[in-house]
Amino acid sequence: MARKTKCRGCLVLDESKKVKYNNMYFHEGECLNKHIDHKKFLEKEQEEKDELYYKLVRIHGLEKTTDIPPLFYQKVEDLRNDNWILGRFDKKYKRGVRYSGISYTYDFCEEKIQAALNKMKDKPLLEQMNYSLGIVRNHMADAFNHLKKVNKQKQITKKIIDSIEEMKGVREKIKQVQKNSKQDDIDEKVNLVSLFD
Numbered sequence: 001m002a003r004k005t006k007c008r009g010c011l012v013l014d015e016s017k018k019v020k021y022n023n024m025y026f027h028e029g030e031c032l033n034k035h036i037d038h039k040k041f042l043e044k045e046q047e048e049k050d051e052l053y054y055k056l057v058r059i060h061g062l063e064k065t066t067d068i069p070p071l072f073y074q075k076v077e078d079l080r081n082d083n084w085i086l087g088r089f090d091k092k093y094k095r096g097v098r099y100s101g102i103s104y105t106y107d108f109c110e111e112k113i114q115a116a117l118n119k120m121k122d123k124p125l126l127e128q129m130n131y132s133l134g135i136v137r138n139h140m141a142d143a144f145n146h147l148k149k150v151n152k153q154k155q156i157t158k159k160i161i162d163s164i165e166e167m168k169g170v171r172e173k174i175k176q177v178q179k180n181s182k183q184d185d186i187d188e189k190v191n192l193v194s195l196f197d
């Protein structure tokens, strides 16, 4: 009888064949794939979180991320986990706002934040940070709309650049054909239509 092993994905203990991954057993297929996807998700999450906290260090003139008050961390986590924003944006924001979305909004309203911080230099750090996060929260919708617009503009610009590149290619072809036709037969007509195939 085969040895029973527990799948770390579905937690079922059985004798079925499993694959070993990072010293854990998984049913091949769905259970393992889900685990890998989740791992990737967490890695990306950590990356975005780090980026946000480095941004906070810079904006608030701190030395290191551990200078950020723990109570403030909690506020950011609330924003990340809460669903308060659901329905106002794309439905795929299933778990509140992503860290990268918060980061982007900090950039988006940094001028406003710096202006506000200038006026509250005597206040405790937590108060300053809460205030700036409040500005961020109020501008989240604007920031996302702005990002959407920018992305659309980028797509349009890319299309224009692509068509310019394409035209350059066509011009080269025309030159080449003209050069060849001069050499071969001066009366031969260049069929330009074929160049756009």
Ligand SMILES: [Zn+2]
Pocket (backbone or CB within 6 Å): 007, 008, 009, 010, 011, 012, 026, 027, 031
């Ligand atoms: Zn399983």
